[in-house]
Amino acid sequence: MNDGFDSPDLLSVDPLNKSVGYYASLRVIGQFCDSYILCQDEQNLLLIDQHAAHERIGFETLRGQYRDHGVERQGLLFPLILDFDHREVATLKEHQAELQHFGFELECFGGNSFVLKGIPQMLGDAEAEKLIRDVVAELISFGSSSLVEERIEQLLVLMACHRVIRANQQLSRSEIDYLLRDLDQVDFSGHCPHGRPVVQRLSLVEIERMFKRT
Amino acid sequence: MNDGFDSPDLLSVDPLNKSVGYYASLRVIGQFCDSYILCQDEQNLLLIDQHAAHERIGFETLRGQYRDHGVERQGLLFPLILDFDHREVATLKEHQAELQHFGFELECFGGNSFVLKGIPQMLGDAEAEKLIRDVVAELISFGSSSLVEERIEQLLVLMACHRVIRANQQLSRSEIDYLLRDLDQVDFSGHCPHGRPVVQRLSLVEIERMFKRT
Numbered sequence: 417m418n419d420g421f422d423s424p425d426l427l428s429v430d431p432l433n434k435s436v437g438y439y440a441s442l443r444v445i446g447q448f449c450d451s452y453i454l455c456q457d458e459q460n461l462l463l464i465d466q467h468a469a470h471e472r473i474g475f476e477t478l479r480g481q482y483r484d485h486g487v488e489r490q491g492l493l494f495p496l497i498l499d500f501d502h503r504e505v506a507t508l509k510e511h512q513a514e515l516q517h518f519g520f521e522l523e524c525f526g527g528n529s530f531v532l533k534g535i536p537q538m539l540g541d542a543e544a545e546k547l548i549r550d551v552v553a554e555l556i557s558f559g560s561s562s563l564v565e566e567r568i569e570q571l572l573v574l575m576a577c578h579r580v581i582r583a584n585q586q587l588s589r590s591e592i593d594y595l596l597r598d599l600d601q602v603d604f605s606g607h608c609p610h611g612r613p614v615v616q617r618l619s620l621v622e623i624e625r626m627f628k629r630t
Numbered sequence: 631m632n633d634g635f636d637s638p639d640l641l642s643v644d645p646l647n648k649s650v651g652y653y654a655s656l657r658v659i660g661q662f663c664d665s666y667i668l669c670q671d672e673q674n675l676l677l678i679d680q681h682a683a684h685e686r687i688g689f690e691t692l693r694g695q696y697r698d699h700g701v702e703r704q705g706l707l708f709p710l711i712l713d714f715d716h717r718e719v720a721t722l723k724e725h726q727a728e729l730q731h732f733g734f735e736l737e738c739f740g741g742n743s744f745v746l747k748g749i750p751q752m753l754g755d756a757e758a759e760k761l762i763r764d765v766v767a768e769l770i771s772f773g774s775s776s777l778v779e780e781r782i783e784q785l786l787v788l789m790a791c792h793r794v795i796r797a798n799q800q801l802s803r804s805e806i807d808y809l810l811r812d813l814d815q816v817d818f819s820g821h822c823p824h825g826r827p828v829v830q831r832l833s834l835v836e837i838e839r840m841f842k843r844t
Contacts, residue, residue, distance in 0.1 A: 445659055445660035445661070445662060445668060446659035446660045446668065447659070448659060448668075448670055448675050448837075449670065449673070449675075449834055449837075452837065454659060454660065454662075454668060454675075456662055456663065459663070461662050461663075461668075463837065463840070463841075465841045465843075468841065612841060612842050612843070613840075613841055613842065616837075616840045616841065620663055623662075623666065623677065623830075626677070626827075626830045627677075627679045627682065627826060627827055627830065628826050628827060629679075629826070
């Protein structure tokens with residue numbers, strides 16, 4: 417009897433929001449395997465991969481910020497002093513300006529040490545050290561060439577992965593509603609380095625065929 | 631926000647029922663297009679055609695009663711006087727004993743008139759006149775031979791169709807729970823003249839494949 421939807425969440429209702437997007441307008445049926453959100457479109461059963469959706473939203477948001485004025489940053493309450501090896505240090509120094517544009521505030525601290533003072537605001541819950549180390553590893557894998565469009569996107573994807581709703585996570589009704597609203601902000605038509613689909617549709621016609629109704 | 635599951639229905643909780651069957655043990659996710667019940671099995675998304683399920687339950691119940699001691703009957707509060715044509719009258723007279731075993735109480739009223747005094751208890755909500763007329767039409771279509779097994783089942787199917795949850799009907803949580811419990815009583819392994827499937831499974835593996843997770 418625990419379907420997680422027993423109590424409607426008033427926080428998720430916004431009577432002032434008159435222009436409801438496609439995803440926000442869907443009728444939420446529920447969650448499958450704590451990983452997929454089932455919704456109803458007019459004549460379709462929609463399965464939304466909550467992990468892929470959240471990742472896509474994160475990526476698009478980061479990309480938008482990156483293009484506009486650089487990824488928004490937040491200071492760490494407790495700056496981290498981190499040691500790197502020689503190769504990493506070279507990469508960090510080479511890409512210092514880019515790293516700032518990606519939302520990192522990183523300063524030399526003498527020798528092979530750096531102080532990480534800020535990380536992308538969106539990734540506030542991420543483990544800052546793991547995040548910067550992953551980013552540096554990615555930068556190294558790119559080689560010394562400048563960051564071209566595709567590589568920028570790869571880096572943004574990697575960053576988006578750090579703030580993601582995992583599969584196998586039960587979502588409250590308001591978390592589902594927020595996710596659907598956020599999906600309305602995402603430009604699905606644009607090129608996206610993530611190949612994984614976010615939404616799959618099973619039409620009523622297909623379902624009726626499964627049941628030999630047609 | 632109207633998903634029909636806002637208020638848990640206490641009536642559907644039976645703490646004393648320790649032997650919960652397979653269907654009753656499913657986690658109900660919700661309803662799609664007011665026609666399909668979506669449930670979660672361990673690793674499967676189950677789609678249950680509520681119309682087909684209800685029909686199958688009705689058929690199996692009627693068949694069980696028919697085999698045991700004849701279909702259970704209930705008296706009509708207002709008996710119906712019905713006129714039939716000559717062919718129908720002949721059929722009604724020929725099959726009077728069978729009709730009683732099928733749960734009908736029908737008496738000659740002189741000429742071509744009959745009084746319908748009782749109908750199958752399970753079909754209490756059915757339109758009694760339409761029901762008996764359909765049954766007579768079916769009997770006529772069989773010809774004058776005695777009712778063999780297959781024809782009996784056809785007639786029970788026809789009767790079961792008269793007490794069915796239609797597709798496009800929103801079900802309350804307790805109605806869903808009752809339907810699932812009733813499904814546990816049905817012998818799905820047995821031969822059934824209804825060809826339409828009641829349940830379809832979409833495994834987590836298949837869904838993951840749809841989302842290119844595997």
